[in-house]
Each structure stands twice: as C-alpha cells, then as structure tokens.
Amino acid sequence: MEKNSNFFVIADSSKCIGCKVCEVACFTVHNENNNVAATVGTVTIPIIPRLNVIKGEGFAVPVQCRHCEDAPCANVCPVRAIKQENNTIVVDEKSCIGCKTCLMACPVGAIDLLPQYDNGKEMLQLNLKQEGENGLEEIAKSIAYKCDLCKESDKPACVNACPQKALSLVTVAEEKKARNKAAALSLLQTSKYYK
Helix, strand or coil, X not given: CCCCCCEEEEECCCCCCCCCHHHHHHHHXXXXXXXXXXXXXXXXXXXXXCCEEEEECCEEEEECCCCCCCCHXXXXXXXXXXXXXXXXXXXXXXXXXXXXXXXXXCCCCCCEEEECEECCEECEEEEEEEEECCEEEEEECEEEECCCCCCCCXXXXXXXXXXXXXXXXXXXXXXXXXXXXXXXXXXXXXXXXXX
C-alpha cells in the first residue's frame, strides 16, 4: 500500500515579483489571536511570516517548509514538538522549548526561532532570567516558526494572496504526474511520428 505524500507549497520564480504579499497574508492568518488586521499603522507586533521571500539579482522566490516525509526537524526535536498531522509537518508551539535543533537540521532553511506573542505581548520564559540594566530581567520565549500550510484553512493564505499566482499547493504525486505529462507532450511534439 502506497503512503500519501505530504502537501507543500511550490513557487514559480519566473512569476514571483518579490512583493511580499504572501508574507503579510501568512502573518495575518497566524496572528488572529493577537487581534492583528494587517493594515498600515495598526500592527503593533513584529511581522513574522512563516515563509520568507528571497530576492537576488533578477529573481525573487519565497522559501518555506517542504513538509518532508522523513522530516529532519521532527526527527531531532528532543521534546517531540514537531510532528506529522494530516500530511503536514507542524510545530506544537506550546511544547517547543526553543532549543534550535530543528533550525540546524532543516535542509532548506525554512525554520526560524522567533519570539512568541500572545494577545499582542511577548511571552516570557518561565523561571529564566538574565542580567540586564535593571538587575535580573525576564527573557522572551522563543519558539520554532515554520509553515504549517494554514492548517485551519482549506488552502494556504500565501497561495490565495499571491497576485501573480506564483504559488501553488501540491503533492509530490501530483507534481510528478504534471511533469511527466509535460515531458510526454514535449517528446510527442518533437517526434517525427507526430506529423
């Protein structure tokens, strides 16, 4: 019996214009509990998307989690905060201890360790303090952030928001089938038997 492959978002760099609308859509969806409506001048916490648009000379492309079947991030997590659910790899943010092992294990650099927010305020580490200007100070809680394919929605916000339609949700099987079909049509068109 064949196991279903995980879903993931793939980007077409020839269509991406680097506008970062996908980043804002991602941030907005994942911060509804922080009363965030991504409108200019209303956001009071840092915009932390779960994907990052990388720009280079002549190209732009979002980088995000590939939801690996044998996910290195999940394999190294000492508290099992990263796991597979419904053909996706997700982080249980309440269990994450911010140890950075997943960040080091990710082969595509799709995991960030960032402060956790709740109701618009930075959450603090329990029983952990560091020396600061005013003596011992609380430390902000950092957790692993990565794409979860907007697990509460039927389609990722980044895919819906992209004005160039550069992003699409795929599975390996669907992508392989589409590429096989394109290759077959290409061969057929160049074949001497096609005429």
